[in-house]
Amino acid sequence: MNRPLNIEKWRAFFLRNRKNRPEPRWDAPRRQDWPGQSLLEQSIREFQLGDGGGPASLIAWNRECYRNSQAGLVEVIDLWFEEEKEHSRLLGGLLRRYEREPISGHWSFSLFCGIRQVMGVSFELQVLTLTELSSTAYYRLLRQHGQDPALREVCDLILRDEAGHLAFQNDRLAAKGLPGRGWRRWLWQRQFVVCGWIAATVLWASHGRCLRAMGATTRGFYREATRQFYRFLLRLDHRAARTRAVTAGATEAPPTSTAVRATGHPAP
Numbered sequence: 001m002n003r004p005l006n007i008e009k010w011r012a013f014f015l016r017n018r019k020n021r022p023e024p025r026w027d028a029p030r031r032q033d034w035p036g037q038s039l040l041e042q043s044i045r046e047f048q049l050g051d052g053g054g055p056a057s058l059i060a061w062n063r064e065c066y067r068n069s070q071a072g073l074v075e076v077i078d079l080w081f082e083e084e085k086e087h088s089r090l091l092g093g094l095l096r097r098y099e100r101e102p103i104s105g106h107w108s109f110s111l112f113c114g115i116r117q118v119m120g121v122s123f124e125l126q127v128l129t130l131t132e133l134s135s136t137a138y139y140r141l142l143r144q145h146g147q148d149p150a151l152r153e154v155c156d157l158i159l160r161d162e163a164g165h166l167a168f169q170n171d172r173l174a175a176k177g178l179p180g181r182g183w184r185r186w187l188w189q190r191q192f193v194v195c196g197w198i199a200a201t202v203l204w205a206s207h208g209r210c211l212r213a214m215g216a217t218t219r220g221f222y223r224e225a226t227r228q229f230y231r232f233l234l235r236l237d238h239r240a241a242r243t244r245a246v247t248a249g250a251t252e253a254p255p256t257s258t259a260v261r262a263t264g265h266p267a268p
């Protein structure tokens with residue numbers, strides 16, 4: 001079952017999300033003597049490259065199939081990636097604050113881009129969704145354990161955006177008819193979670209030392225990442241059920257939810 005994505009809703013959402021974005025306090029005092037600081041700086045350098053610092057667009061060999069699949073979709077995708085670029089800018093602000101240079105390459109980033117390019121646009125969108133879910137776990141732990149006020153404010157802004165991105169991905173998948181029904185649904189959900197754990201493991205391989213130095217644990221990270229995966233799937237189930245009800249003739253819910261209207265972005 002396929003239905004068109006509500007382009008106008010998401011266009012309005014991304015434009016609205018540009019407002020009320022207080023700039024982090026780049027010159028706020030911070031502890032200089034923290035022993036894990038160099039690990040944190042290296043972690044931020046890699047995220048600054050991976051979170052919007054590379055190609056800010058879909059890069060799969062067949063990306064145009066998806067981009068041109070619906071009128072207005074190109075603009076919405078561009079608005080989404082503009083927010084990713086903004087994440088890179090915010091993380092770059094932290095690097096300037098820590099007096100560190102950005103990096104232009106890393107093995108995990110090359111792997112990330114290589115998979116996106118060769119596996120086709122559907123898989124690329126899944127990789128991006130799982131990266132957003134795993135990154136949400138990373139930023140939440142960074143926010144929880146970080147002692148630097150500017151770092152916490154950067155995390156707040158990025159987490160706010162990622163909540164919106166995940167709602168967008170959820171709506172996109174529901175419009176596509178996923179997760180399906182019966183055994184297809186079961187199979188799709190299992191592959192989603194397994195791929196999610198792989199994405200989380202790649203993230204942890206690069207950033208686990210930093211998060212552990214800050215006080216987080218491996219168990220805590222995987223618990224948070226898994227919570228994100230299952231919450232996403234639960235929401236997708238609800239959204240898909242709503243879509244089926246609409247298709248069956250029920251009245252469609254208004255395109256902008258109460259949560260979106262009230263906060264400017266979907267509730268996380």
Ligand SMILES: [Fe+2]
Nearest residue numbers: 051052084087
């Ligand atoms: Fe991001």
Ligand SMILES: [Fe+2]
Nearest residue numbers: 084132162165
């Ligand atoms: Fe994102």
